[in-house]
Amino acid sequence: MKKKLLTIFLIIFTILLYGQNKIKGQLIDPYGEIGFSEIKVNNEKIQFDFDSGKFEIETSKNENIEIDFTLPGYFKLKYIIESKNEMIDLDKVHLIECENWLHGPKKGIIKDKSDSGVIESERKIRNWKLHGISKFYNKSGELTQRILFKKNKPIKIYILENGIMKKLKFEFDEKNKIITVPNNS
Numbered sequence: 368m369k370k371k372l373l374t375i376f377l378i379i380f381t382i383l384l385y386g387q388n389k390i391k392g393q394l395i396d397p398y399g400e401i402g403f404s405e406i407k408v409n410n411e412k413i414q415f416d417f418d419s420g421k422f423e424i425e426t427s428k429n430e431n432i433e434i435d436f437t438l439p440g441y442f443k444l445k446y447i448i449e450s451k452n453e454m455i456d457l458d459k460v461h462l463i464e465c466e467n468w469l470h471g472p473k474k475g476i477i478k479d480k481s482d483s484g485v486i487e488s489e490r491k492i493r494n495w496k497l498h499g500i501s502k503f504y505n506k507s508g509e510l511t512q513r514i515l516f517k518k519n520k521p522i523k524i525y526i527l528e529n530g531i532m533k534k535l536k537f538e539f540d541e542k543n544k545i546i547t548v549p550n551n552s
Contacts, residue, residue: 390432390448392457394420397503398487399511399527402462404436404444436462444545461526461535463514463545464501481506491516521545 394415396402401420406413408424409432415422426432436444442462448455473495479488485508491499496519503512513532515523524535537545 388424388426388432388448388453388455390424390426390434390455390457392422392460394422394436395459395461397462397464397512399503399505399509402460404438404442404462407435407437409433410435436460438462442545445540459528461512463512463521463524463535463537464497464503493518 394402394404401418403415403417403420406415406422408426413422413424424432424434432446432448434446434448436442436446442464444460444463446457446460472492474493475491477488477490477492478486481487485506486504488501488503490497490501493499497514497516498518499516501512501514501516502510505511509527510532511527513525514521520539521537524537525532526535527533539545
């Protein structure tokens, strides 16, 4: 009993001493709509609101935080956060397509259209890999993402933020997962 009380006391003391971070944001897919993915924080899966795409995460204040956003076959995205702030607002987390193109022709330009005939995406393919400029559009036909690929690896990424196309800062980890640097930091 004394060990349990001591353990609980140490946990509460640690939280009070070091505090907690709250990290929040909203997932946005390549088409500018509410997105969804598997979310892992420091390799632990978390839940989020599928209807709004919003998530809120609590972590220890003095730890490095790795947040992975993955949807197999479409994208792999990672945020690495080194912060001692109590609240970190990632705002809109733009999900970036970066997987092999295996379910289509070997080369050419692939255009996807909605049921109403509006172009949703255009991708340039070479040897079943994304190569060249890929573009994604919202339901109104407005460009939401533009990505320059070279042999399936993004070279430049532009996302629509507040009506303006902005270059996204990013790098890659050892597994070729995109690591983003939030634009608002």
